[in-house]
Amino acid sequence: MNKKKYSKKNITWDEWFAGVVDGDGYFYINKKKEISFELTTALVDLNVLHNIKNKLKAGSIKSRSGSNSFRYRVKARLVIENIIHRLNGKLYNPARINQFEKVCYILKIRMKKSPYMLEIPNGYLAGLIDSDGTISISISKTDAITSQKPGKAGKIARLSQSRGYNQIYLKITSIYKEPLFLINRSYNFGTIYTEKKNIKNKKPKNQYHFTITNYEDFCKLDEILYQYPLQSSKMHRCRLSLKYFEYKKLKLHLKDFDTIEYKTWLNFCKLWFKYNF
Known part of the structure; x- marks a missing residue:
């Protein structure tokens, strides 16, 4: 070469x-x-x-x-x-x-040792998100009727009506901790937690999760992905992530259902589920 x-x-x-x-x-x-x-x-x-x-x-x-x-x-x-x-x-x-x-x-090719830290900027994180990443909004509370609605319409209803009981997160999951700690120390953001192995599985292994949930970390991620865009459908939600924080700060998700503010939040929720993740 x-x-x-x-x-x-x-x-x-x-x-x-x-x-x-x-x-x-x-x-x-x-x-x-x-x-x-x-x-x-x-x-x-x-x-x-x-x-x-x-x-x-x-x-x-x-x-x-x-x-x-x-x-x-x-x-x-x-x-x-x-x-x-x-x-x-x-x-x-x-x-x-x-x-x-x-x-x-x-x-007969000499194998090189990978450096302890990534040289920043670097495209490795984007590739790891494209493969092992998940970006989602968790909902901690919903009413009995909305919780039973099926399909995409049900997902939109649960998110749009969850009021203050929702939280965005990006997570990279692996049974190998090394790539996740590499990201953590190279970019100095995110947290890592361990999910203990389930002994009921045939080959039980711990799982490691790198996560970001706050506005500051999502701003850092946005800067990284501006230079190194994702190639997967996950880019769609990453582009919407800062809108989520903007709308939450404006409390659009708490407005009355018939207001233009709430309808803006509802349109965001529909966009969030544009693809079948």
């Missing part, structure tokens, strides 16, 4: 790609030492796979039977080598690093 011709735009994309791979990627090696790379997303985030396929100019995207998801897969050795060079020194998920190390050994 010619470093002189390797643009900042490519570096930015590689950082984003590393975040996506740490979340949803997978390197597979069969008994013949043949390597394939796979990445799976939900239907609503299919654009992520098209972005990767277009950038690498190779691979296939197919639906997964029995689930509402799609998988990108590539086996061509030159493309695998391209992926390895793009990701080298940028991965933090221990499982992915373990896979990556085995691939580097087969391809």
Whole structure:
């Protein structure tokens, strides 16, 4: 790879790609030492796979039977080598690093150690949100009738009528804590908590959650995503996040249902559920 011709735009994309791979990627090696790379997303985030396929100019995207998801897969050795060079020194998920190390050994490529902290600005966070992120508004109280309404109309009704009993949050969830602590120490925002493993599961594991809930942290996130936009449908809600705080500050959610202020809040709620998350 010619470093002189390797643009900042490519570096930015590689950082984003590393975040996506740490979340949803997978390197597979069969008994013949043949390597394939796979990445799976939900239907609503299919654009992520098209972005990767277009950038690498190779691979296939197919639906997964029995689930509402799609998988990108590539086996061509030159493309695998391209992926390895793009990701080298940028991965933090221990499982992915373990896979990556085995691939580097087969391809005789020297593996680089990822730095302790991200060099800011960086596209890694956007990739991790695109893969393992969730942005939602939790509702802590609703009436019996509204709670029974089905589908998107029910979701809109519950949020729009929840008055003061709602809270926006962005969460990144993983069974590996390393990528989350990396984000926390590199950007100095958000909190991390541990959800203890459920021993009833066949393979119980702790889950780690990086979360932001307050206005200041969402402003920081907005600045980051302005430079490194999300490629998934989650960008829709991220764009609405500061509107949420603005409308809550103006108390539009507490106005009488027949006022223009409340109707502005209602329109926000309808926009929030534009996509089927």
